[in-house]
Amino acid sequence: MTALSVLDLMMIGEGKVFADTITDATMLARHVESCGYRRYWIAEHHDLPGIASSATTLLIQHLAAATKRLRVGAGGIMLPNHSPLVVAEHFATLETLFPKRIDLGIGRAAGSAGPAIHALRGDASERNFEADIGLLEDYLRDNGRQPVRGIPGVHNVPLWMLGSSPQSADLAAKRGLPYVFASHFAPRFLTNAVRHYREHFRPSAMLSEPYVIAGINVIAAESEAEAAYLASSHFHWVNRLHQGRPGPLPLPEEGYLQSLSAAEQRGLAQAMACTVVGNRRQVGDGLRQFVEMTGADELIIDARIHDQSARCRSYQLAAESLDVRAA
Numbered sequence: 001m002t003a004l005s006v007l008d009l010m011m012i013g014e015g016k017v018f019a020d021t022i023t024d025a026t027m028l029a030r031h032v033e034s035c036g037y038r039r040y041w042i043a044e045h046h047d048l049p050g051i052a053s054s055a056t057t058l059l060i061q062h063l064a065a066a067t068k069r070l071r072v073g074a075g076g077i078m079l080p081n082h083s084p085l086v087v088a089e090h091f092a093t094l095e096t097l098f099p100k101r102i103d104l105g106i107g108r109a110a111g112s113a114g115p116a117i118h119a120l121r122g123d124a125s126e127r128n129f130e131a132d133i134g135l136l137e138d139y140l141r142d143n144g145r146q147p148v149r150g151i152p153g154v155h156n157v158p159l160w161m162l163g164s165s166p167q168s169a170d171l172a173a174k175r176g177l178p179y180v181f182a183s184h185f186a187p188r189f190l191t192n193a194v195r196h197y198r199e200h201f202r203p204s205a206m207l208s209e210p211y212v213i214a215g216i217n218v219i220a221a222e223s224e225a226e227a228a229y230l231a232s233s234h235f236h237w238v239n240r241l242h243q244g245r246p247g248p249l250p251l252p253e254e255g256y257l258q259s260l261s262a263a264e265q266r267g268l269a270q271a272m273a274c275t276v277v278g279n280r281r282q283v284g285d286g287l288r289q290f291v292e293m294t295g296a297d298e299l300i301i302d303a304r305i306h307d308q309s310a311r312c313r314s315y316q317l318a319a320e321s322l323d324v325r326a327a
Helices: 018-035 056-066 084-097 114-121 129-141 166-175 190-200 224-242 262-271 280-294 308-321
Strands: 003-008 039-042 071-078 102-107 159-163 179-181 212-220 275-278 298-302
Touching: 003 018, 003 308, 018 039, 018 056, 018 308, 039 056, 039 102, 056 071, 056 084, 071 159, 084 102, 084 129, 129 159, 129 166, 159 166, 166 179, 166 190, 179 190, 190 212, 190 280, 212 224, 212 280, 212 308, 224 262, 224 275, 224 280, 224 308, 275 280, 280 298, 280 308
Parallel strands: 003 039, 003 298, 039 071, 071 102, 102 159, 159 179, 179 212, 212 275, 212 298
Antiparallel strands: none
16 A cells, blocks of 8 residues: 655645644644654745745654654755754754654755845855765764764664655665655656666665655545635646746635636646546546556655645545555
8 A cells, every 4th residue: 555645835825824834734734644644744945935844843843743653854854055964963853852753855956046045055165965965874873974973872864865857866776765756846757767766776774675755736625626626726826936926825716727828737737747636536546547657655745725624635535545544
């Protein structure tokens, strides 16, 4: 049975504030835990209107404290923004507070645009991403290879390589890390990247066999028409982003996709090719087809739904469609 997990960008909906987003995330984390989901990840972003996931580790701590069994983590930390030592110290602390429940996904992207990158990094020169991964592993393992130490002791924080390109797949394979492909918004290289990762995987102390998580957008409801209505918020936000106008998550609109130009529809179709919208049966069929196509060991679902009750119900229907049960 394919495991299911949650990816949360901590969207702020139109008419809502950040406190509502945190309350909604807490509600969703507890709900998906009861539905049998494996993990709940927060994605780091900065200076992107409508997304409030910048203080990623604080949000992870809050959600881990609000749940009991659910793994909580970063999907991911954008490592070029941070000192590997500080990342190791934060996640070692989280792992100590919530043993065997913390994940650390790492990515190469900035999660922000030029001015925010400068605000985050100052005048620091470009970091070596692969070297920083090695530093991070050394600090978490407390193996004595570095002249400074993180928090003393070995901290069992699984590292996950995030990416959307063959380059990230190659690095994950070379270092023997589990691989997460961001097909929920950048599906172009999904098949090639996953194939390359599996073919070139080298076993490591952390992982003996390749393991793939694939991102997918899922909007489920009692009827196909209701699901299409709810999904309009997600499509609308992505379309605005493509136009350089990101903002809060819009309220849903009837017939939104039909109101767009042919060019806008093509752009959305390309960006959101890995998307399933429909009732429980349709979502189940779509998820099984996606697993068959990718061979993914696990799916991580992004569902940007404005109404919180409908969002919780969507994740529940997705789990029911694959007969996922709580442990």
